[in-house]
Amino acid sequence: MPQITPQxxxxxxxxxxxxxxxxxxxxxxxxxxxNENPLGPPPAAVEAIAGAAQAAHLYPPTDHAxxxxxxxxxxxxxxDRVICGVGSDEVLQFVCQAFTGPGDEIIHTEHGFxxxxxxxxxxxxxxxxxxxxxxxxxIDAILAALTDRTRVVMLTNPGNPTGTILxxxxxxxxxxxxxxxVILVLDCAYIEYAEGHDGGAALARARDNVIMTxxxxxxxxxxxxxxxxxxxxxxxxxxxxxxxxxxxxxxVQLVAxxxxxxxxxxxxxxxxxxxxxxxxxxxxxxxxxxACDDSHxxxxxxxxxxEAEAGQAHQALLDAGIIVRRVTGYxxxxxxxxxxxxxxxxxxxxxxxxxWRKGE
Ligand SMILES: *Cc1c(COP(=O)(O)O)cnc(C)c1O
Numbered sequence: 001m002p003q004i005t006p007q008x009x010x011x012x013x014x015x016x017x018x019x020x021x022x023x024x025x026x027x028x029x030x031x032x033x034x035n036e037n038p039l040g041p042p043p044a045a046v047e048a049i050a051g052a053a054q055a056a057h058l059y060p061p062t063d064h065a066x067x068x069x070x071x072x073x074x075x076x077x078x079x080d081r082v083i084c085g086v087g088s089d090e091v092l093q094f095v096c097q098a099f100t101g102p103g104d105e106i107i108h109t110e111h112g113f114x115x116x117x118x119x120x121x122x123x124x125x126x127x128x129x130x131x132x133x134x135x136x137x138x139i140d141a142i143l144a145a146l147t148d149r150t151r152v153v154m155l156t157n158p159g160n161p162t163g164t165i166l167x168x169x170x171x172x173x174x175x176x177x178x179x180x181x182v183i184l185v186l187d188c189a190y191i192e193y194a195e196g197h198d199g200g201a202a203l204a205r206a207r208d209n210v211i212m213t214x215x216x217x218x219x220x221x222x223x224x225x226x227x228x229x230x231x232x233x234x235x236x237x238x239x240x241x242x243x244x245x246x247x248x249x250x251x252v253q254l255v256a257x258x259x260x261x262x263x264x265x266x267x268x269x270x271x272x273x274x275x276x277x278x279x280x281x282x283x284x285x286x287x288x289x290x291a292c293d294d295s296h297x298x299x300x301x302x303x304x305x306x307e308a309e310a311g312q313a314h315q316a317l318l319d320a321g322i323i324v325r326r327v328t329g330y331x332x333x334x335x336x337x338x339x340x341x342x343x344x345x346x347x348x349x350x351x352x353x354x355x356w357r358k359g360e
Contacts, residue, residue, distance in 0.1 A: 032339035037221035048259035088228030100125035163295030194296035307333035320352035
């Protein structure tokens with residue numbers, strides 16, 4: 001009997017495990033496990049979605065021209081170097097699929113996004129994990145891991161779940177150290193929360209081998225709609241566009257993303273709220289003797305004494321109706337990743353952890 005065999009790499013894929021989203025028997029559960037915006041979707045996007053629903057019988061535009069123009073205007077980029085995807089995940093998939101295959105290596109870092117090895121295997125390529133140093137990406141370790149087979153280096157900046165960030169000069173040093181045929185991908189899903197950073201836009205503009213990816217899932221409150229984009233050299237964007245399905249984004253996605261992006265006041269409010277509550281949460285954790293680095297994102301990585309203590313804190317939070325993310329799979333058995341909520345939500349986390357510390 002002829003055997004049906006999957007393409008190389010596919011059977012190496014460990015299915016992606018998302019954050020827990022419910023607690024059995026609890027209606028007031030607070031989900032702080034997936035770094036979602038506590039304010040929900042921007043009202044302008046909700047209105048745009050309602051409008052687009054009326055046109056659901058029409059195929060959407062294939063060129064994403066309006067959304068790309070909005071991205072270019074808001075971020076000061078060139079619209080012909082922007083490519084939009086079903087979440088930034090799809091843009092990362094375009095990179096892997098278009099530029100790697102069996103025999104090629106894709107470097108990712110120790111605590112990087114668990115999608116990177118999945119995307120590498122989907123393309124038949126080999127993921128290569130490079131260690132970080134004290135929860136910060138280690139440029140020298142990446143450069144030391146380069147081989148003739150390296151095609152892509154994937155970096156999350158700021159990091160998830162670490163929340164740490166590399167300054168622009170480190171990114172430049174990394175780019176300088178890469179051969180011209182190796183693509184550097186800067187996954188900037190959280191960059192809006194890191195004040196004063198351009199996410200590598202300038203680097204992606206200046207180099208022939210640097211791509212920046214961004215998402216509407218975090219700051220813009222549209223994780224459920226799946227929209228992201230990449231910005232990079234036109235030659236690479238043109239290659240990726242060939243494997244992008246013409247109708248990958250629906251009309252609803254396109255107008256919602258554009259409306260969210262154009263509401264700068266709303267985005268600024270979310271950044272401010274996040275900065276306030278992040279500082280409050282970080283301060284409380286440290287007062288309670290729970291270690292955490294300064295975060296440049298919308299979450300905080302709380303580090304407990306050990307795995308057992310993290311488990312106890314996790315359970316105490318669940319008992320209080322709060323869902324956070326265990327990050328054992330990201331190399332932190334002693335850690336809990338807590339999304340920064342609004343004032344009341346952060347208050348709930350603080351109260352639950354304080355009670356747990358007091359043994360109540
Ligand atoms: C959330 C996140 C993304 C965004 O993915 P989307 O597909 O755009 O929702 C990308 N990278 C990292 C590291 C993330 O945490």
